[in-house]
Amino acid sequence: MIKKIDLQNSNLAEELLALQKASYLVEAKLINFFEIPPLLENIDELRECEESFLGYFEGGELSGAISFTIDGDKLTICRLVVHPDHFRKGIAQRLLTEVEDSNRGLTVYKVSTGKENPPAKLLYLKNGYKLINDIEVVPGLYISNFEKRKVEE
Template sequence: MIKKFDFQNMNLVRALFNLQRASYLVEAKLINFFEIPPLKESMEELIESRETFFGYFIGEELAGAISFTNDNNELTICRMVVDPNHFRKGIAQALLKFIEKEHPDLTMMKVSTGKDNAPAKSFYLKNGFILVGDLEVVPGLYISNFENRKNEPR
């Protein structure tokens, strides 16, 4: 089940905090960079985020989450996290499709991931995103930027 995140529920906030750390630690190892902002973020910073969050639940367990911002129907995915114990079960796919369905008037979706994060890059390419370029964000670390243009309102 996918539902909007309730930041009043501190047990759920802790679960999200731990989930994103576990998920981003996998990416950090893939790209050999351990300063990914969500790995450094405090629970307070997570709570104060201006992103919209949805969680993917298996029963009561938070197994994945997506966050985004939406500016004039241009949606930027800020976080896509899945519990490593639930990788390759279609959770990221379900979250992405849910967001697309919830926002039928999108003109574009954007997302970034570490250039060396092959699983994430493959996922976005498979879902209609195109690589628009790589950007060196700190010496030696490149981020791949993707866009999925929606040519006409749905």
């Protein structure tokens, strides 16, 4: 089940923090960079991030989450995390689909991931996102930026 995460709920916020640390640790190993901001974030920083969060709950347990911001007609996915115990179950796909379906009126969707993160890149490509560019954000670390534009029907 997918539902909104209220970061003011202490238990949920703590669960989300633990989930994102477990998930981003896997990405950190893939891209060989361990200073990914959400990996170092504390509970107060998480609560102050001004992103909207949806969680994927399996058996009452938070097993995946997505966060996003909206600016005009543009939605930016900020985080998409799945607990390593729940990889390869389609959770990331369900969360991505939910965010897009819930925000059909928007025309541009953006997301970034580590250039050396093939699973994330494949997810975005198979969902119609196009690689815009790769940017070196710190020496030796490249981020791949993706965008999906809805065409008027």
